[in-house]
Amino acid sequence: MIELLALFFVSLIANILSALAGGGAGLLQLPILLFLGLAFPVALATHKVASVALGLGATIKHLKAGSLNWRFALLILASGLPGVFIGTLLVLQIPERWTLLILALLTSGLGIYSLLSPTLGQAPQSRHRSGLALWQGAVGLFLIGILNGSFTSGTGLFVTLWLVHWFGMDYKRAVAYTMVLVGLFWNGAGAISLAMQAGLYWPWVPVLLIASALGGYLGAHWGLKQGNQLIKRCFESVTILTGISLLIKTIKVW
Known part of the structure; x- marks a missing residue:
């Protein structure tokens, strides 16, 4: 029971921050799964399944707010989903220390x-x-879809910044697209592929799903009420903290 309560509250906080910043739930959620004893492939697959619930919670809120242009949303799906499937085939073949180091440097670079x-x-x-x-x-x-399927956490942040940098969106709109399309569809595809390869730890899945869905909804709700400056600061904080966390894990693994 203590493990389940800790898992619930950590996952809830992680997913609220993720829904505000446009990614990064794995900063807290994946490490606690590893800390509680899951093997890396099982922890990654279980985390991906929980991330789908994050996307579902955020989707409910953003659909009510009418945040998305569905023609552009289809472009994001059609572009990213093939990359996600390729990434999930690669992830279990790449040494963990290299995936952690690459992702740490890239994620920190986004925040900077x-x-x-x-x-x-x-x-x-x-x-x-x-x-x-x-x-x-x-x-x-x-x-970015390949990164999403291959790496452990934070790749939704890449989508958020790409939508802002290349397509000229403001942070609020970019986060909405990331939470719905990456959180629900990209992570859904990655979760199915990884679960078939590595399996899930089913006893913890219901708690993670509830916490992720609730966190996604609350984060999206607060994000829609706040201005772009606050969301930008959340994005920068989450990316830099994610990068530091991954660098620490890289040193330990190396």
């Missing part, structure tokens, strides 16, 4: 880039929505 760009994502500036630039954006989403 955002910190050094004060006006980034504060107001929508629609761009790269047609022609070659649109296809280049789709390739970027495909590559």
